[in-house]
Amino acid sequence: MMLFNEFYGSYYRAVAEILRQALEKPVTRADMVRICQEFSFGDAWLNIPQALTDGSWPLLTGEGRAIIRREPVRPLTLLEKRWLKAISLDPRVQLFDVDLSFVEDVEPLFTPVDMICFDAHADGDDYADPAYRAHFRTLLQAISEGRSVRMTYASRRQRTMVDEVTPLRLEYSERDDCFRVLCAHKNAVKVRNLSGVRQCELLGKHEGGLPDPDARESRRVVLEVTDHRNALERVSMHFTHLRKEVERVGERTFRMTLWYDASDEPEMLIRVLQFGPTVRVLEPADFRSEVEKRVREQLALLGMEAPGDI
Amino acid sequence: MASKARGYHELLGHFRRVRAYMQHFYVYGFYTRDEFTAGSARSYDNERRRVEGWMGEHYGFRMTKNGKANFIAFDSRSVRRNPLYRALKSKTFVPNDIMLHFLILDALRDGAECGVQEIIRRCGQRLDAASAPFVYEENTLRDKLGEYEEMGVLSSRKQGRDRLYRMQPCTDVAPLAAALAFFSETAPCGVVGSYLEDRLDTPCEAFRMKHHYIAQTFDAEVMLALLEAMHAGQDVVIHHMGRDGRAESRQTVTPLHILRSVQDGRTYLLAVSCRNRAFVSHRLDRISAVKPIRREKGAEEAMEELQALRQAFAATRENRWGASVVGMAGKKPQRVSFTIRVSPWEAHARRRMYREYRGGRVEELEGGLLRFTADLYDPVEILPWVRTFIGRITSFECENEAVTRRFRADLAELADAYARQSGAAEGEVQA
Secondary structure (H helix, E strand, O other): OOOOOHHHOHHHHHHHHHHHHHHHOOOOHHHHHHHHHHHOOOOHHHHHHHHHHOOOOOOEOOOOOEOOOOOOOOOOOHHHHHHHHHHHOOHHHHHOOOOOHHHOOOOOOOOOOOEEEOOOOOOOOOOOOHHHHHHHHHHHHHHHHOEEEEEEEEOOOOOEEEEEEEEEEEEEEOOOOEEEEEEEEOOEEEEEEHHHEEEEEEEEEOOOOOOOOOOOOEEEEEEEEEOOOOHHHHHHHHOOOOEEEEEEOOOOEEEEEEEEEHHHHHHHHHHHHOOHHHEEEEEOHHHHHHHHHHHHHHHHHOOOOOOOOO | OOOOOOOOOOOEOOOHHHHHHHHHHHHHOOOEOOOOOOOOHHHHHHHHHHHHHHHHHHEEEEEEOOEEEEEEOOOOOOOOOOOOHHHHOOEOOOHHHHHHHHHHHHHOOOOOOEOHHHHHHHHHHHHOOOOOOOOOOHHHHHHHHHHHHHHOOEEEEEEOOEEEEEEOOOOOOHHHHHHHHHHHHHOOOOHHHHHHHOOOOOOOOOEEEEOOOOHHHHHHHHHHHHHHHHHHOOEEEEEEEOOOOOEEEEEEEEEEEEEEOOOOOOEEEEEEEOOOOOEEEEEHHHEEEEEEEOOOOOHHHHHHHHHHHHHHHHOOHHHOOOOOOOOOOOOOOEEEEEEEEOOOOOHHHHHHHHHHOOOOEEEEEOOOEEEEEEEEOOHHHHHHHHHOOOOOEEEEEEOOHHHHHHHHHHHHHHHHHHHHHHHHHHHHHHO
């Protein structure tokens, strides 16, 4: 079974779109370039119009019409069906109102037994909870249709709030195994745990502007990584999800700069600490001071002598 | 026969050619051409150019004293779709492939069941209107029909000496848009979900991913080969590569599970070595190739053995922390225990202990202390997690004294590192 196949490639996708438009009216080279830029990437906008017009791929008439007679479509491949079957076995699929009965007789590409996650948190969201699923679907609908909701929400400290908010995104963290909903409230973006939503009622379409859910306060930390016990690889892999820059500063020493969300600072601190002596915070000073404070307190708790300057 | 089309050098024949380069650009991002030893300088330049084309705004470089260091860098929380999938949508092809793709699917679009000659006739009708002649051989068409049948796009049946082909029904995936948006980012082999999403006129934009590890995109082909072997009860020869992408060694194993870490994004193969029947685990990003081998056992016997091995592995659940299988062969698990202090207003630390304890046990002691205990085959694995509690740990003990010594030595070394840094900073100020 081929995963890497031109059948799924961006060139086929762009050509299908060109042919679709060429069934309605003749396409020009400029149309082809525009479609390639939208549906493909890289040099496709150069290569595809060239091949379609120089006789390499004569799928158009001389007038720029499609030689095929119907809109190009393709059936699902076995690989796609088997992947969908595997998805149908995932507990999170219950969140979505989908009918996957058309893959009932297909062998799944993988099963929950094939894949073992060994470090999942014990308090992930309960996707089987009917109320949770209902709230998820209401929020998904609100986001898709640009509507607001009246949300009753219980915070971690069990304070109950009722607000009218406009949901902007559903944010999922596989590390935490939970969804959070980013919503606009009084022109600010609020983040709420989906598990804390008690009631969610769909309201009308939101009028007026909305804050950008992706506008976040970014912070920077600079680390010195000593490549001992394969630390460089471990640290690099661990922080791949963040924007980072790595620079070699010595034979086995590297300077790594990471950009993270300001709201994640406590989490970043403990994630840096886990690498022990192979990672040292260089900047900023307040981040470094907090690490030093914790190390100092730790030495005292274990009755270990602290070096003079820490 | 049409000749190979010009100019699509950005496409490639085998994804493995570019995999090690992309891993380096994305995971490390500091190697220069001279420091990357897995390929020639010319290969490096070619692959770098491809990656630059695919990654667009996510690709960058900086000049260092050793040369130009290329990197792929972005915060995966700020992208709605995994951009690394673009590399898997860049397979090369020849004009026959793309021409026959559109001609065959259009010829069979009306649901008719057609033999090869009828398909040729229908393709010919369409080609009559083309801007330029296109010539192909009948065998090329037959090969393409066979390939599409194997992929599940067409079905066929024999009628006399002829074989009749029919296109499979086209399923509308629009009602799956939200599920595809979510699972294409979170499920194994998620690129398949991305292929499906490419069929949508209006993809769902409702989701954003946090802590989104996508480097396993590069390992999708390896994972698929391992899953297929598991389901067929086959043994495989796995080829390892080093960090630099160079081939290192081979091992014949019975694959059992794919182990995934959601805390650091690594993926492993859990298998049994065919040499000594011991459990082994290998990172997927270090497996360069997977070759299934013929088994002497029948399929049923092989599946029974697979189930027995999986059960034996599951029985060790409470004695494993991560993906390590060190110490599992003939050794007893070793007790590791540590205690943390948690003030009443520090609910987050208590919550963290209870959510992250995996197979261990947590006890509430007097005086706001929490004790964690586990019996692990490889207790060293737990040290990174223990260190996340630095500043709160009141005791740490392990039956393996070397682990206890290492915990304390690492702590002392960490303190020394910051003391040196503080000293150096003061010196700078005085100077």
